[in-house]
Amino acid sequence: MHEGMSATVSLLLAAQNQDGAWGFSRGSSATEPAALALLALANDPRARDACARATSWLVAHQRPDGGWAPRPAVRQSTYVTSLALLALDGRTERDVLRRGAEWLLRQTNRDSSLLHRARMFLLGAKPDVPSEQAWSWFPNTAGWLTPTALAMLALKRWRSDAELSAAAERRLANGEAYLWSRLCRDGGWNHGSSKALGYEADSYPETTGQALLALQGTRDRRLDQALAAAERHMARCRSAEGIAWLQLGLLVHGRAMAGIPAPSPPLRTIPEIALSLLAARARSGDHAFSEASRAA
Amino acid sequence: MPHEMTRRRAILAASAAACAAACSLRPAPGREPLVSILKADYGSGLFDAVRRLLVEHKVPLKGRRVVLKPNLVEYDESTAINTSPKLVLAVMEACRSLGAASVTIAEGPGHRRPTWDLAEAAGYFAEIPEFEKTFVDLNLDEIEEVRLPRPAPDLEALWLPQTALACDLLISLPKMKTHHWVGATLGMKNLFGLVPGQVYGWPKNILHWAGIHDCIVAINSAVPNMFTIVDGVEGMEGNGPIQGRRKHAGVIVAGADRVAVDATACRVMGIDPRRIRYLRMAQDAGQIEDANIRQIGEPVQAVRTDFDLIPEFRHLRLAGA
Numbered sequence: 252m253h254e255g256m257s258a259t260v261s262l263l264l265a266a267q268n269q270d271g272a273w274g275f276s277r278g279s280s281a282t283e284p285a286a287l288a289l290l291a292l293a294n295d296p297r298a299r300d301a302c303a304r305a306t307s308w309l310v311a312h313q314r315p316d317g318g319w320a321p322r323p324a325v326r327q328s329t330y331v332t333s334l335a336l337l338a339l340d341g342r343t344e345r346d347v348l349r350r351g352a353e354w355l356l357r358q359t360n361r362d363s364s365l366l367h368r369a370r371m372f373l374l375g376a377k378p379d380v381p382s383e384q385a386w387s388w389f390p391n392t393a394g395w396l397t398p399t400a401l402a403m404l405a406l407k408r409w410r411s412d413a414e415l416s417a418a419a420e421r422r423l424a425n426g427e428a429y430l431w432s433r434l435c436r437d438g439g440w441n442h443g444s445s446k447a448l449g450y451e452a453d454s455y456p457e458t459t460g461q462a463l464l465a466l467q468g469t470r471d472r473r474l475d476q477a478l479a480a481a482e483r484h485m486a487r488c489r490s491a492e493g494i495a496w497l498q499l500g501l502l503v504h505g506r507a508m509a510g511i512p513a514p515s516p517p518l519r520t521i522p523e524i525a526l527s528l529l530a531a532r533a534r535s536g537d538h539a540f541s542e543a544s545r546a547a
Numbered sequence: 548m549p550h551e552m553t554r555r556r557a558i559l560a561a562s563a564a565a566c567a568a569a570c571s572l573r574p575a576p577g578r579e580p581l582v583s584i585l586k587a588d589y590g591s592g593l594f595d596a597v598r599r600l601l602v603e604h605k606v607p608l609k610g611r612r613v614v615l616k617p618n619l620v621e622y623d624e625s626t627a628i629n630t631s632p633k634l635v636l637a638v639m640e641a642c643r644s645l646g647a648a649s650v651t652i653a654e655g656p657g658h659r660r661p662t663w664d665l666a667e668a669a670g671y672f673a674e675i676p677e678f679e680k681t682f683v684d685l686n687l688d689e690i691e692e693v694r695l696p697r698p699a700p701d702l703e704a705l706w707l708p709q710t711a712l713a714c715d716l717l718i719s720l721p722k723m724k725t726h727h728w729v730g731a732t733l734g735m736k737n738l739f740g741l742v743p744g745q746v747y748g749w750p751k752n753i754l755h756w757a758g759i760h761d762c763i764v765a766i767n768s769a770v771p772n773m774f775t776i777v778d779g780v781e782g783m784e785g786n787g788p789i790q791g792r793r794k795h796a797g798v799i800v801a802g803a804d805r806v807a808v809d810a811t812a813c814r815v816m817g818i819d820p821r822r823i824r825y826l827r828m829a830q831d832a833g834q835i836e837d838a839n840i841r842q843i844g845e846p847v848q849a850v851r852t853d854f855d856l857i858p859e860f861r862h863l864r865l866a867g868a
Contacts, residue, residue, distance in 0.1 A: 275687035281745065321746050322690065325706060330748065361756065388748020392756050395748065397660075442658050442749055450790045455659060490664035519663055520687060 253535065259518075259528045260295055263288050266521060271304030273521045281322045285309060286334035287525035289342075290539050291532070306342045309335050317350030328354060330388045333401035337540070340408055352409050355402050356418050360385045360394025384422065385429040385443075396433060396443035396458045399426050400465035407542055427469060430462050434473060438480035456484040460496030464540050467503045478504055491516045495526035502533045503541050574832040579841040580804030582811045586845055587780050587799045589633040597634075597776070598641040600801050603843070606774050609646035611715035615639060618722045618737050618778075619654045620789055622668035627781040627793040629665075630720045632674035634778045634799075638718060639675070652678070653710050655685030655740045657750045658789075662686060683710045686744035697768035699761035702753070706746045707769060719775045719805070723782030723798075723812055725791055725854050729759055730823045730863050731816060732788050733809040734775030738766045760825040767805060767829065775808040776801040779815060784854035796852040798845065807834040811842060817853030819865040 266273055266288075272280030273288045289305040292298035314320060318328025319335040336351045361367060363384050385394025386402040403426040409419040435445045439454025440462040446452065459481050466474065478501065485497045494516070498508060518524045529539050538544050574580065583600055587593065601608065615638055617630035635652060642650045652675070659665050662684040672678050688708035695704060711717060721737035729736060739762075742751040754762040767773075777800040785791035798815055802808040806829045810820035820826050820835045833839040837847075856863060 275745065278689050283745065324692070325690075325746055329746070387752065388744075389746070389753050392748075392752040395750070395752065398748065450786050452790065457660060489667065490661040492661045493664070516664065520684075 253531065256528060256531045256535075259524060259531065260292065260297060262518070262524055263292060263521070263528065264298060264301055266524075267301050267305070271301075271308035273305075275520050275522065279322070280308065282309070282312065282319045282331040283321065283334055284521035284525070286331065286338035287522050287529075289338040290334075291525035291528040293338075293539065294532075294537065302342075306339060309339055310343050310347055313347060313351065317352075317354035319351070327390065329390070330386065330398035330401060333386075333398070333405040336405040336408075337401075349412075349415070352406065352412075352415055352419070355386070355406060356415065356422060358386055358390060358402070360387050361391050362393040384425040386426070394429060394443065396430070396440050397461055399429055399443075400458075400461040402426065403430075403465040404540055408545075427466065430466060431471065431473060434477070435480075437483075438473075438476040439484060440477075454480060454484070456481075456488040456490060456493030457496045459484055460493070460498070460500035463500030464496070464503055467540075467542055474504070478506060482506070489516055491518050491523040491527055495523070495530040498530040499526075499533055499538070499540060502538060503543075508534055574834065574839050578832075579839055580802060580807035580834050581841050581843065582800065582802040582804070582807050584811065584815065584842065584844040584847065584850060585799045585801075586797055586850065588797065589631055589780055593633060593637040594640055596799070597637045598644060600776070600799070601641055601645060601774075604774070604801070604803060606645075606803070607716065608642055610648050612713070613642050613647045613650045614711055614714040614717045615642075615650060615652045615720055616711070616717055616737060616740060617652065617654055617720040618724075618732075618740065619656050619662070619665055619669060619671075621656075621658055622665055623789075625793075626791065627722065627783050628724075628789055629669040630722050630778045631780065632669065632671045634776070634780070635671070635720060636675045638720060638776060639681070642718075650681065651683055651710060651714070652681050653683040653685050653688075653708070655688075655708065655742065655744060657739060657744075660686070660744065660749055683708075685710060685741055686749070688743065690743050690746065693769050695765045695769055697765055699757045699765040702757040702762060702765055705766065705769070706743055707741055708743055711741045711770065715772060717770055717773045719773055721775070721777055722788075723777050723779035723796060723800075723816060723854075725784055725787035725816070725818075725856060725860070727786050727788075727857060727859070728755075729763070729825060730860050731809070731813050731818050733777055733812045734773075734805050735763050735767050735809055735825065735829065738763070738770060741766060741770070760828060763825040764829045773805055774801070774803050775805050777808065777812045779812060782816070782854065784816075784856075786857050792855070794852065794854055796850070796854075798850050804834055806830045807840045810835040810837075811840060811847065814847045814865060815850055815852065817851055817865050818856070818863045822863045 268280050272285035318332040386398040388398050406419045409415045435454040436451045439459035441455045619629050639650045685708040690706045693707050719734040719737045721733050724732050726732040747753050779796040779798040782794045783791040784794040800812040813820040826835050
């Protein structure tokens with residue numbers, strides 16, 4: 252293992268809470284950092300015990316509706332369900348994962364509802380209301396890019412399931428349509444609002460990387476433009492989270508990192524540390540989000 | 548020919564009725580809120596100006612835990628989206644010089660997750676010594692559920708960051724900007740940055756679905772001890788709060804009554820505060836009326852700088868330019 256990766260693994264192991272999960276920095280345990288840390292530490296022999304304890308924590312905090320809340324005290328399943336599913340894949344009973352996937356399949360964005368779209372039509376709103384079903388950060392709100400991309404990554408693993416494959420395929424197709432509908436003028440993606448009152452908005456590094464990850468396996472003429480936008484972001488991005496998602500997104504489409512400067516901004520949060528380790532693993536051929544790697 | 552009741556007429560009629568109702572509210576004699584307008588720039592006199600202002604308003608700082616809440620959204624060097632780090636530094640040093648026990652800078656941006664990188668791009672690391680030790684990302688902070696004293700119709704409780712809930716005084720440091728949904732974003736709207744992304748996402752879209760105006764009032768009701776200092780040295784006009792144009796106004800507007808401060812800042816921008824719904828909703832003693840505010844420093848007329856308004860908000864323009 253690369254020396255830098257080894258140091259990052261040590262950082263994560265040292266930050267694990269007694270209960271088996273991680274906080275966003277040194278604080279109390281939360282689902283997102285726990286899931287990202289578990290994903291990042293998978294396959295590391297030094298982290299077997301840490302991964303087992305993190306798995307137990309995540310399984311124990313699945314909510315009765317099948318989803319996960321951002322923190323145990325929050326009584327609402329949210330976008331973090333996708334991360335929990337990705338982290339627990341292959342680590343726990345199929346039923347736990349199935350209930351999570353079913354929760355994801357039940358979630359739609361409020362702005363895609365017939366009622367909302369009829370209301371917007373009657374108000375004479377401009378046609379910026381998506382018909383595609385995407386995913387929201389928090390239930391009963393609009394669809395946005397990051398929760399949609401993460402849900403798509405999680406649902407791709409249910410394509411071959413006898414019961415859920417049809418529903419998963421339908422939602423994946425809708426999710427893909429949503430992502431393309433949110434493409435910014437520069438070829439990348441921002442948080443999911445490419446226009447505001449008719450004004451064009453530009454893309455962000457982290458969300459461009461996430462969208463590219465979710466679009467792995469896609470053949471679309473706009474993909475080259477999106478990959479070029481990601482490479483432009485990569486050349487100037489100073490954000491650890493942005494650099495990590497960009498690398499993950501570019502690598503899954505077979506783009507080499509050689510020649511692209513990779514600055515080393517400070518890693519301040521557990522998600523940043525975990526994502527940087529996931530990107531480093533991906534560069535060495537072990538891509539946690541790659542469907543091709545999983546199939547192989 | 549009979550008058551047709553168009554939507555525009557209905558809105559104007561409702562506005563007029565609301566304005567009339569607002570005029571009937573008055574603060575108790577001698578209790579008029581104090582609001583300062585200072586001519587300012589980001590030069591070396593900023594610390595002294597802010598310190599004098601805090602003293603003049605008798606802001607209780609000695610031994611207090613203070614949180615400074617700037618407005619950090621996105622970075623675009625061609626315009627003025629974020630609160631100037633020079634103003635944040637001046638306020639931080641002024642609070643320390645007046646005996647604050649601790650001063651923390653805290654923000655939870657609504658669009659971008661990498662808050663630290665946004666702060667770096669906006670110049671906070673370069674301008675503020677030991678910024679890393681003084682800053683808390685409210686999106687990822689420890690959180691607590693709060694029953695809102697003045698709930699929105701669809702929002703009775705919110706998870707909020709402990710850093711903001713545990714402080715003795717929160718100083719809201721907004722950028723003076725137009726806003727394409729509510730007209731103007733100032734000290735009260737700035738509190739949307741308290742809502743943690745780890746629960747509600749980026750953007751904090753639950754606040755939009757529950758009604759932005761209602762939510763501005765609701766969140767403010769959860770933060771009782773607040774002082775506002777509006778960064779109007781350089782603001783944003785047009786399609787704010789992100790895609791508008793830089794607008795030089797050369798002022799700071801400040802005070803302890805958040806409604807009166809925002810109303811005064813609106814007048815500086817050439818916006819009629821009586822037509823900003825959340826200000827009408829939030830006032831409890833007619834603080835949006837000019838006559839009910841004890842204003843010191845520069846008079847509004849001397850510093851009024853009309854901010855360009857997008858067509859949807861031209862009806863907000865204050866009369867008598």
